[in-house]
Amino acid sequence: MSPKKISHISIIMDGNGRWAKNHGMPRAYGHRAGIKSINRVVSACSVRQIQELTLFAFSSENWKRPDYEVKFLLSLFEESIDLYVKELDDNNVRINFIGNLSEFNSKLLKKIHAAESLTKNNTNLKLNFAINYGGKWDIIDSINRMITSKSLDGKIVTPDNFEPFLSLQGSSPDLLIRTAGHQRLSNFMLWQHAYTELYFTDCLWPDINEDELDLAIKHYLKTTRKFGAIEEYDIISEEDA
Numbered sequence: 605m606s607p608k609k610i611s612h613i614s615i616i617m618d619g620n621g622r623w624a625k626n627h628g629m630p631r632a633y634g635h636r637a638g639i640k641s642i643n644r645v646v647s648a649c650s651v652r653q654i655q656e657l658t659l660f661a662f663s664s665e666n667w668k669r670p671d672y673e674v675k676f677l678l679s680l681f682e683e684s685i686d687l688y689v690k691e692l693d694d695n696n697v698r699i700n701f702i703g704n705l706s707e708f709n710s711k712l713l714k715k716i717h718a719a720e721s722l723t724k725n726n727t728n729l730k731l732n733f734a735i736n737y738g739g740k741w742d743i744i745d746s747i748n749r750m751i752t753s754k755s756l757d758g759k760i761v762t763p764d765n766f767e768p769f770l771s772l773q774g775s776s777p778d779l780l781i782r783t784a785g786h787q788r789l790s791n792f793m794l795w796q797h798a799y800t801e802l803y804f805t806d807c808l809w810p811d812i813n814e815d816e817l818d819l820a821i822k823h824y825l826k827t828t829r830k831f832g833a834i835e836e837y838d839i840i841s842e843e844d845a
């Protein structure tokens with residue numbers, strides 16, 4: 605049995621729109637409040653010595669939203685990179701973006717690459733932002749890159765030789781938190797969440813705080829991870845079987 609350790613948390617940050625509605629405000633107001641939540645959670649994870657945090661910020665399906673909302677979200681990403689990258693760098697946070705970035709405009713792409721390159725040697729929290737990300741896209745894109753790389757050289761595909769082509773390698777989340785009540789993955793890291801512990805809360809993303817994060821971590825610490833095996837105290841000798 606693996607020892608209880610929490611090094612990687614992933615979060616589906618949901619509920620910005622409902623939070624805004626509850627406050628009698630347009631959805632954009634909720635998305636802005638959601639950025640403040642990101643700040644709170646990033647700091648809280650750093651303090652708790654979490655090594656990696658992966659945030660689902662824009663899914664490959666979110667393009668279906670009205671144009672004005674998509675435009676607002678993309679400009680909010682640009683604005684937030686401008687506002688927060690320096691502070692994240694000062695806090696030794698390494699920023700990484702995953703997703704089909706090729707569909708973004710060159711202005712946003714430039715900011716993304718600059719943020720990644722500025723923080724690439726940082727050694728505290730690794731912060732992954734999933735934007736224009738879809739789990740199905742990730743798997744298909746990896747297959748295509750694997751084929752193009754010609755790395756197989758006649759060998760069959762295995763989880764071990766396939767995984768290095770995925771968006772995040774060697775670091776599946778230990779705990780996935782989804783805010784705002786729905787209990788679904790919404791196409792978020794389908795491969796990487798295969799054995800992740802799942803935690804759902806009704807708390808809307810803009811309302812998330814350290815206490816909510818600690819509730820999720822407490823839930824995780826109470827679970828027994830078995831990865832298909834059985835617990836040691838259930839193992840009896842072969843004669844007794």
Ligand code: IPE
Pocket residue numbers: 617618619620621622623661662663666677784
């Ligand atoms: C999550 O909040 C933010 C994004 C998906 C970009 P929503 O915008 O989905 O909020 P609800 O689900 O409508 O409340």
Ligand code: IPE
Pocket residue numbers: 616617618619660661662663666786788790
């Ligand atoms: C999931 O939230 C995507 C992100 C948080 C970025 P959605 O609000 O898009 O999910 P659905 O549509 O309710 O499944």
Ligand code: MG
Pocket residue numbers: 618619620
């Ligand atoms: Mg939603």
